[in-house]
Amino acid sequence: MSFINLKNVVKVYPDGTQAIFNSSLSIEKGELVVFVGPSGCGKSTLLRMIAGLEDVTDGEIDLDGNRINEIDPSERDIAMVFQNYALYPHMSVYNNIAYGLRSRGIKKLEIEAQVTNVSELLQIGDLLSKKPGQLSGGQRQRVAMGRAIARDPKVFLFDEPLSNLDAKLRVQVRLEIKKLQRKMGTTSIFVTHDQTEAMTLGDRLVVMNKGVMEQVGTPMEIYYHPKTKFVAEFIGTPSMNFITGSIKDKTFKASSFAIPAKYEDKDDVILGVRPEDISITKATTGVKCKVELIEKLGSSTVIYCVDMKENQLCVSTQSRASVEVGDTIHISTNNKALHFFDRETSKALTK
Ligand SMILES: Nc1ncnc2c1ncn2[C@@H]1O[C@H](COP(=O)(O)OP(=O)(O)OP(=O)(O)O)[C@@H](O)[C@H]1O
Ligand SMILES: [Mg+2]
Known part of the structure; x- marks a missing residue:
């Protein structure tokens, strides 16, 4: 007992x-x-x-x-x-x-x-x-x-x-x-x-x-x-990023994102991705963003940026990124570390 x-x-x-x-x-x-x-x-x-x-x-x-x-x-x-x-x-x-x-x-x-x-x-x-x-x-x-x-x-x-x-x-x-x-x-x-x-x-x-x-x-x-979504947002700093979109044919689609998502088709889905699960890519295939603010914390750098569809995104990187405010960068997500929530209930989607 x-x-x-x-x-x-x-x-x-x-x-x-x-x-x-x-x-x-x-x-x-x-x-x-x-x-x-x-x-x-x-x-x-x-x-x-x-x-x-x-x-x-x-x-x-x-x-x-x-x-x-x-x-x-x-x-x-x-x-x-x-x-x-x-x-x-x-x-x-x-x-x-x-x-x-x-x-x-x-x-x-x-x-x-x-x-x-x-x-x-x-x-x-x-x-x-x-x-x-x-x-x-x-x-x-x-x-x-x-x-x-x-x-x-x-x-x-x-x-x-x-x-x-x-x-x-x-x-x-x-x-x-x-x-x-x-x-x-x-x-x-x-x-x-x-x-x-x-x-x-x-x-x-x-x-x-x-x-x-x-x-x-x-x-x-x-x-x-x-x-x-509440738990996802409350735990972790900087907070998880959220992007609203929908899932169709095993792909999550939002304004500037298309990411594999092995779930049933569904409208009104929220993608959650932690700042440390986004990285800056050298290739221009990633999502294009403009850097708005940079916080250099010593052990990590936090980059606040906005994509071409006005989605605010926060990226946290351990490397000494040589990025300046106003730069255009390309980002990609670690697709093994994504979270999906039902927009209506805020509950995590189950496969
Ligand atoms: N004596 C009371 N009479 C009426 N409402 C109360 C009383 N004490 C607390 N509350 C209400 O109950 C809710 C929970 O309060 P509680 O003090 O448990 O919150 P908490 O999570 O400890 O917050 P905090 O982090 O600010 O300490 C709040 O809405 C608060 O206004
Ligand atoms: Mg208290």
């Missing part, structure tokens, strides 16, 4: 806002699952229902084989780190981390060992005697995380815990969380709207859109086999 089970969970807030539509999900013991999606899609709502901070309107949540809908948050043995963390301001960092352990009657020596262990992991060992008011935002966030980790709960819930950190620290702490989670093997759910964070952290991702779980899968499944 799975460790956490959501069965047909629904959330309607008292003002009538339906934040979560019929959602089911099974999480295995020791897994790190990431809820990812744009602002307002219901990530925090779902997490808070698991923590017990929001009532479940309909459906059931099970933890370790038991229904927890009616169980008080303090009885669930779940630790949560919030977007806006709260530390006890009058207590030192040490006491903030030790608090949860003391209240459970754990012995002093054991607490000391645990606080030392956690503070080393989070690189806050030299801050233990300080008060939260004397720390930077990033340091405070790590203390909040330390407090959750030290308790060694059944489940960790993280709600965008890295939002207040600068870019470099964010990557560092992200790595620490991943290592820590592996080491401790604690079942965890991490919420973020940042797809890179989701891809790098999660064993599995739950991509959410407007209160619906659009797709659940490993990062690679989601990246290479998106089931909807």
Whole structure:
């Protein structure tokens, strides 16, 4: 049996806002699952229902084989780190981390060992005697995380815990969380709207859109086999390119594209192609485009161009392309890496 089970969970807030539509999900013991999606899609709502901070309107949540809908948050043995963390301001960092352990009657020596262990992991060992008011935002966030980790709960819930950190620290702490989670093997759910964070952290991702779980899968499944246009567009930077056309006689045709597509004949099809699956060709047989903007990122170059039918296209190349704004280039797609969606339903076409 799975460790956490959501069965047909629904959330309607008292003002009538339906934040979560019929959602089911099974999480295995020791897994790190990431809820990812744009602002307002219901990530925090779902997490808070698991923590017990929001009532479940309909459906059931099970933890370790038991229904927890009616169980008080303090009885669930779940630790949560919030977007806006709260530390006890009058207590030192040490006491903030030790608090949860003391209240459970754990012995002093054991607490000391645990606080030392956690503070080393989070690189806050030299801050233990300080008060939260004397720390930077990033340091405070790590203390909040330390407090959750030290308790060694059944489940960790993280709600965008890295939002207040600068870019470099964010990557560092992200790595620490991943290592820590592996080491401790604690079942965890991490919420973020940042797809890179989701891809790098999660064993599995739950991509959410407007209160619906659009797709659940490993990062690679989601990246290479998106089931909807929304997932295809949301995951990956720069975003996937989309071109509207139709399929006839096993060929996708759009204004300036004709590409093999082994699907049934269909009007209103959207072709999706990732920027890294488009390359600049020397031959003039490719689709002719005009370069409008270039972003040189060092390890790659992103070229924004427009074809002769005004389709905007983004190309990402690892090579040092000697291309300038205003140049005419020819591009071709990697036909093994194309995605096709039904324009009406936005669902991926199946063969
Ligand atoms: N207490 C509330 N009462 C009514 N509606 C709410 C309440 N809390 C959240 N909502 C609504 O529920 C929806 C989901 O909100 P939620 O906070 O779960 O989104 P989120 O995915 O966590 O977004 P963000 O990335 O901005 O944190 C939103 O439309 C939001 O306005
Ligand atoms: Mg949120």
